[in-house]
Amino acid sequence: MDKPFDNRAWLLVLPVLAFVLFSALLPMMTVVNYSVQDTMGANNFFWNGDAWFREVLNPATEMGARFQGALMRNLAFSFVALLIEVPLGVGIALCLPRGGWSVGPILVVLALPMLIPWNVVGTMWQIFARADIGLFGAALTGMGLHYNDTQEPISAWSTIVVIDVWHWTSLVVLLSYAGLRAISDAYYQAARIDAASRWAIFVNIELPKLRKVLVIAILLRFMQTFMIYTEPFVVTGGGPGNATTFLSIDLVKIALGQVDLGVAAAMSLAYNLITITLCWIFYTIMTQQDRRGAA
Amino acid sequence: MNRGGVLPKVFLALYLLALMLPVYWLINMSLRTNEDIMSGLALWPHHPTFQKYLVIFRDPTWVHAFGVSLTYVAINTVISVVVALPAAYAFNRYRFVGDKHLFFWLLTNLMAPASIYAMPFFNLYYAVGLFDTVWAVALAHCLFNVPLAVWILEGFIGGVPREIDETAAIDGYSFPRFFIRIFLPLIANGVGVTAFFCFMFSWVEQLLATTLTATTALPFAAVMTRSYSASGMDWSLLAAAGVLTMIPGAVVIWFVRNHIARGFALGRV
Numbered sequence: 001m002d003k004p005f006d007n008r009a010w011l012l013v014l015p016v017l018a019f020v021l022f023s024a025l026l027p028m029m030t031v032v033n034y035s036v037q038d039t040m041g042a043n044n045f046f047w048n049g050d051a052w053f054r055e056v057l058n059p060a061t062e063m064g065a066r067f068q069g070a071l072m073r074n075l076a077f078s079f080v081a082l083l084i085e086v087p088l089g090v091g092i093a094l095c096l097p098r099g100g101w102s103v104g105p106i107l108v109v110l111a112l113p114m115l116i117p118w119n120v121v122g123t124m125w126q127i128f129a130r131a132d133i134g135l136f137g138a139a140l141t142g143m144g145l146h147y148n149d150t151q152e153p154i155s156a157w158s159t160i161v162v163i164d165v166w167h168w169t170s171l172v173v174l175l176s177y178a179g180l181r182a183i184s185d186a187y188y189q190a191a192r193i194d195a196a197s198r199w200a201i202f203v204n205i206e207l208p209k210l211r212k213v214l215v216i217a218i219l220l221r222f223m224q225t226f227m228i229y230t231e232p233f234v235v236t237g238g239g240p241g242n243a244t245t246f247l248s249i250d251l252v253k254i255a256l257g258q259v260d261l262g263v264a265a266a267m268s269l270a271y272n273l274i275t276i277t278l279c280w281i282f283y284t285i286m287t288q289q290d291r292r293g294a295a
Numbered sequence: 296m297n298r299g300g301v302l303p304k305v306f307l308a309l310y311l312l313a314l315m316l317p318v319y320w321l322i323n324m325s326l327r328t329n330e331d332i333m334s335g336l337a338l339w340p341h342h343p344t345f346q347k348y349l350v351i352f353r354d355p356t357w358v359h360a361f362g363v364s365l366t367y368v369a370i371n372t373v374i375s376v377v378v379a380l381p382a383a384y385a386f387n388r389y390r391f392v393g394d395k396h397l398f399f400w401l402l403t404n405l406m407a408p409a410s411i412y413a414m415p416f417f418n419l420y421y422a423v424g425l426f427d428t429v430w431a432v433a434l435a436h437c438l439f440n441v442p443l444a445v446w447i448l449e450g451f452i453g454g455v456p457r458e459i460d461e462t463a464a465i466d467g468y469s470f471p472r473f474f475i476r477i478f479l480p481l482i483a484n485g486v487g488v489t490a491f492f493c494f495m496f497s498w499v500e501q502l503l504a505t506t507l508t509a510t511t512a513l514p515f516a517a518v519m520t521r522s523y524s525a526s527g528m529d530w531s532l533l534a535a536a537g538v539l540t541m542i543p544g545a546v547v548i549w550f551v552r553n554h555i556a557r558g559f560a561l562g563r564v
Contacts, residue, residue: 003388003389003390004388004389004390005389005390005391006389006390006391007391007392008391009385009386009388009389009390009391009394010385010391010392012381012382012384012385013381013382013385013386013391013397015378015381015382016378016379016382016401016441016442016445017397019374019378019434019437019441020401020404020437020438020441020442022434022437023416023419023434023435023437023438024404024407024438026415026418026419027412027415027416027419028407028415030414030415030418091306092306092307092310094303095303095304095306095307095310096307098556099556103552103556104549104552106307106311107548107549107552107555107556108545108548108549108552109311109314109315110311110314111491111495111544111545111548112314112315112318112541112544112545113314113317113318114495114499114544115495115498115499115540115541115543115544115545116318116321116499116537116540116541117498117499117501117516117519117537117540118499118501119501119516119519119520120321120519120533120534120536120537120540123528123530123533123534123537124317124320124321124324124534124537125317127320127324127332127530128317128320132335132336133332133333133334133335133336134320134336135316135320135336135338136316136317138336166313166314166317170314171492174488174491174492174555175447175488177555177556178451178484178485178487178488178555179450179451179454179484181484181555181556181557182451182454182482182484182485183454209454212449212450212453212454213450213451215450216446216447216450219402220405220443223405223406226406227406272406272407275406276403276406279402279403279406280399283399283402
């Protein structure tokens, strides 16, 4: 890396730091504060040390088992959603026209699902997925599938995946498309002179140039799927049983439903730390190649 | 990129169609009465009615809330993009003490579940006297939008060769002039995408927006909860509100479409 070392660059970063610190610092401290205390109600808090953390992270306890179950369900969900959305998103971006009148309307259609507030997304799919009055449910039942998203775990789980793919693949598409358009024409001309195949252009020119954008898309989608709340809450309510009880849903159930602020705060910190660790691992692996490429 | 051929076009058309079906269903629902929606499957509204849209347009609370949401989202988008641009440049072009840690710390703010931050945010903004103003929501949304903007812009700045910076310096451009006149047009794709994403994430965020406001700065999303009432769910009202919420974002992406699709050409410098 031949980046010049210059601490004056801090001056360019300061405004960002000010804005983010203002919103991040105090709330984070409050949550940490809750996680080490217990309450008997009426704003009486007492020191509880690391007991909540021990309980949450030990799968032998009831809370721990619950946390682990939600964590596993959530990881499986994130993995499947990413596996569909990233290749599909890049594929669609490659199919988009390079310019012309159709770009505008296509971008608008792509953006529409993301612009609907999440509670409305849940509500519309609640109707859309019903076999009696919704198109999606009726179509699946019509094809002879045994589909019921409120009674059947597999239907419920796959409905949430379908909703997520419908809702968020456009994010990958938009990022990839902007990334593809930022590639200089000189590369394509060179490839044409070499008579490179379409696949060779994709692997040798487009994919490497897209790497940074794809890191963003993958990490962002991972974070969002890992924190998914509104859609399963509205569509399946975490059920049937606990098939779609992902981490956030469980967390809110504990924090609000059972007014267990301490254990909920400990759980959310553990959850937050797991998210950060996983993202850090992804981030390091994916940017490692960057460094090697630049060296 | 697509250089002709029928197969990509067919694939794209099918995908867009699948994307539009639920959106169509939302519009369909918004034009039917609740009894009609619950009574059976209808591929198109047999007795279309704009009644629920009129309910929204005639109620000053809905109209006011729509304006409030637009205001804080616009403030947030402008702040996010403007402060993120120089920072993204710094992260991409220089090394400085703590740069990598700072960058990753910024990203960690995207990973915080908003639900757990709602109460502390309420306390914070109440204490500084911003509670129930559009600024409270605009600033709170900076928590995730500023890091997101820095991150996306950094990726796009990395695609611009450093030689351009050096050439401009030799040609006697001052840094601000170089940044605005030469550099910004080169990363127009990134700026367009970033602005849209900031707009979108601030627009659909509901939890913080409702927690930080009471009456004067009530966002559209909070008014929407009126459709869940004791007498049951008002499906068509919620659908009509949902259809209306898609419009501002669609307008935004329409305006930045040329930036997003802009090809990279050094010739413009």
